[in-house]
Amino acid sequence: MSKGTIRQILLITDGCSNQGEDPVRVSEQIAKQGISVNVIGVLEDDQTEDPTGLTEVNDIAEAGNGVSRIVYAEELSETVQMVTQQAITQTIQSYVSKELKDIFGKEVNEEELSPETKEEVHEIVEDLGETVDLQVLILIDTSASMQHKMSAVRESLNDLVISLRSRLGGYYFSIYHFPTRRQITKRLLSWTNEGAEIAKVFPKLATGGITPTGAALKEAVKMFDEEVIGEEQDYDIIDSSYRSSS
Amino acid sequence: MTSSIHPTVHLANGTKIVGKWHRQTYKVIRQIGEGARGSIYLVRGSQGLNALKISKDPFVITREAKILRLMKKVQGVQLGPFLIDVDDFTYRKTQYSFYVMEYVDGVRIKDWYHPSKASHLAIVIKQLLFKLHHLHLSGYIFGDLKLENLLIDRQSKQVRLVDFGGVTQLGRSVREYTSHYDRGYWQMGERKADPAYDLFAVAICILQLDPTFKRMATNQRNLVKLIDQSRTLEPYHPILKKAVQGQYQQAMEMKKDLNRLKLNRQRKTVRRKNPSLTKKTANQPNIQHLHPAKQTMKKEVIGIGSLLFVQFSLLAGFYYWF
Structure with a gap:
C-alpha cells in the first residue's frame, strides 16, 4: 500500500491581485484536486491589523480549504510554521470527518461531539499530522511593494524547513515567485527537502509591478502534476498505512 | 471549517458561560491573557475563582486539556494547574x-x-528544573518555555508553569514555541522534543533577565558571545553555555551544576585564605549550602519579605532530597 501525502500551496502576498483571473475562484478549483491553498498576508508597518485591501487573503484561503493569517513582517517566521501546521491538521480533520460519515452513514458535525469524544478524534488527528508526508509549494508575491519584506520571507522559509525537518513524516517543498517579466510564475527551487538551497535561490528575486495572483496560483498548481518525486503519487490524502514512517 | 482569522474570543466582563455538556456556570471577571491560540479569562465558578481558556479552535482546547490531565497524574509533583472542566459554549450563534x-x-x-537578585535566581531556576525533570520523566517536554510562562505563586511561593500549549511528546516536532527561545532559531539544533530543548530555553530565560540581552540579541546571533556579554549573569556563564550547546541531557545535570555554583562562590572566598582547600571539603553539601542562603536572607527580608523566606525554606527542603 502506498503512503498518502498532504499537498499544500502556501501563498505569501501583501495585497490584492489586480490582474487576470479571480484568485478566489482559482483557489476553489485547486481545492477540488485535494490541494489546500493557504495564504499569509504581510502588512505594512503602518497598516492596521484589519486592512480592507487584504480581505482577499482570507477569501482565497477559505475557498481553498486552507488557513490564512494577516501579520506584520516580523511575525512571519512563527506564522509560516503555524499556518503550515494548522493546514495539515485541517486537511486531516476533514478527512477524518469524511471517514466518520462513512461509518455512521451521516454527516457528523464536530460540534455535536462531546469533549471526551472530541479528544479521542483529535488524538488521531495529531498522530497523523506528525507522521503524514507533506508536499508544500511556496508561492511568493514579489511585486514591488514586497521588496523590503523579502529578507523576512527568506528567514521565515528557512525557519519552516527547520520545523519540517523535525517532523516524523517526510516532506518536499518547492518555491515559485510571481510576477516575472516573461512568465506569470517562475521557479526558484524545484521539489527538494534541502533547506540550504533556499539561501542559493533567494537573491535572484526580481520585482514587478502587477499582481496577477489568480493566474499565478493556476500556474503553480500544475507543478504538483509535472514533478512527481520518487514513488507514485497517491491521490488519497491519507491511507490506513499512515503510521509507517518513511 | 475552522479556517482563517484568529482563534481568540472576546467576552465582555460579566458574561455568563454555561457549559453545553456539563452545565456548569462561570461568570467572566476579566481577561487575563491572549495568545495566538485562544483567550484566557478569570472567572468565578461554583468553587470560587478559576482561569478559563476559550478558543474558536476546539483542537487547541482538547489538546491542552488532555495535557493538563496528564500533568495531574505525575506523582507527587504538581506540574500544571489542576484541570476542572472541559466543555463547549455557544455565544452569539458560534460554538x-x-x-x-x-x-x-x-x-x-x-x-x-x-x-x-542574581544569586536568588538560582533557587527559582532549580525549582523550575525540578519540575521539568519530572515532566521529562513522564515522556513530554514543555516546549514553549519563556519568561511569560513562568510565575511565582503568591501562595505557595513556588515557580509555576502556565500555558501548556507547547507540551510535546519526546521525539516529535515541538508544537508551539517562541522564536527567541527556540533552539532552531538560534541554529543550535533541531526543533525536536528532547529534554535539552527545554534546557536551552531555560538558559534563554535566564539571559532575558540581563537588561542588555535584548538589545544585543538584535544584531548578534552567536549565543556564546551573547552570554559573555551579559555581565550581570557572570556566575551563570559556564552553565548557560553548557545549556545552549546541548551539553545537558537531563534537567538534573543542570540542576547539579547550579548547586555547585553556590559552592564555587563560597570556595572562592575561602580560597583567598587557604588556596589548598581540597575538593573533598568543598563537596560536603548541606551546611555549606545553607550558610550563604541564610546570610542573604537577612538582607532581603526587608525588600520582598516573606516571598523569599519561604523560597529559602523550600530550597533547604530540596537540598535534603537530593
Whole structure:
C-alpha cells in the first residue's frame, strides 16, 4: 500500500491581485484536486491589523480549504510554521470527518461531539499530522511593494524547513515567485527537502509591478502534476498505512 | 471549517458561560491573557475563582486539556494547574470550546527579578528544573518555555508553569514555541522534543533577565558571545553555555551544576585564605549550602519579605532530597 501525502500551496502576498483571473475562484478549483491553498498576508508597518485591501487573503484561503493569517513582517517566521501546521491538521480533520460519515452513514458535525469524544478524534488527528508526508509549494508575491519584506520571507522559509525537518513524516517543498517579466510564475527551487538551497535561490528575486495572483496560483498548481518525486503519487490524502514512517 | 482569522474570543466582563455538556456556570471577571491560540479569562465558578481558556479552535482546547490531565497524574509533583472542566459554549450563534483550570495567582518572574537578585535566581531556576525533570520523566517536554510562562505563586511561593500549549511528546516536532527561545532559531539544533530543548530555553530565560540581552540579541546571533556579554549573569556563564550547546541531557545535570555554583562562590572566598582547600571539603553539601542562603536572607527580608523566606525554606527542603 502506498503512503498518502498532504499537498499544500502556501501563498505569501501583501495585497490584492489586480490582474487576470479571480484568485478566489482559482483557489476553489485547486481545492477540488485535494490541494489546500493557504495564504499569509504581510502588512505594512503602518497598516492596521484589519486592512480592507487584504480581505482577499482570507477569501482565497477559505475557498481553498486552507488557513490564512494577516501579520506584520516580523511575525512571519512563527506564522509560516503555524499556518503550515494548522493546514495539515485541517486537511486531516476533514478527512477524518469524511471517514466518520462513512461509518455512521451521516454527516457528523464536530460540534455535536462531546469533549471526551472530541479528544479521542483529535488524538488521531495529531498522530497523523506528525507522521503524514507533506508536499508544500511556496508561492511568493514579489511585486514591488514586497521588496523590503523579502529578507523576512527568506528567514521565515528557512525557519519552516527547520520545523519540517523535525517532523516524523517526510516532506518536499518547492518555491515559485510571481510576477516575472516573461512568465506569470517562475521557479526558484524545484521539489527538494534541502533547506540550504533556499539561501542559493533567494537573491535572484526580481520585482514587478502587477499582481496577477489568480493566474499565478493556476500556474503553480500544475507543478504538483509535472514533478512527481520518487514513488507514485497517491491521490488519497491519507491511507490506513499512515503510521509507517518513511 | 475552522479556517482563517484568529482563534481568540472576546467576552465582555460579566458574561455568563454555561457549559453545553456539563452545565456548569462561570461568570467572566476579566481577561487575563491572549495568545495566538485562544483567550484566557478569570472567572468565578461554583468553587470560587478559576482561569478559563476559550478558543474558536476546539483542537487547541482538547489538546491542552488532555495535557493538563496528564500533568495531574505525575506523582507527587504538581506540574500544571489542576484541570476542572472541559466543555463547549455557544455565544452569539458560534460554538466555542473552553476548559477551566485552577487560577494561579502569581508574580511574573520579570516583575520579580532585579539584577541584584542574581544569586536568588538560582533557587527559582532549580525549582523550575525540578519540575521539568519530572515532566521529562513522564515522556513530554514543555516546549514553549519563556519568561511569560513562568510565575511565582503568591501562595505557595513556588515557580509555576502556565500555558501548556507547547507540551510535546519526546521525539516529535515541538508544537508551539517562541522564536527567541527556540533552539532552531538560534541554529543550535533541531526543533525536536528532547529534554535539552527545554534546557536551552531555560538558559534563554535566564539571559532575558540581563537588561542588555535584548538589545544585543538584535544584531548578534552567536549565543556564546551573547552570554559573555551579559555581565550581570557572570556566575551563570559556564552553565548557560553548557545549556545552549546541548551539553545537558537531563534537567538534573543542570540542576547539579547550579548547586555547585553556590559552592564555587563560597570556595572562592575561602580560597583567598587557604588556596589548598581540597575538593573533598568543598563537596560536603548541606551546611555549606545553607550558610550563604541564610546570610542573604537577612538582607532581603526587608525588600520582598516573606516571598523569599519561604523560597529559602523550600530550597533547604530540596537540598535534603537530593
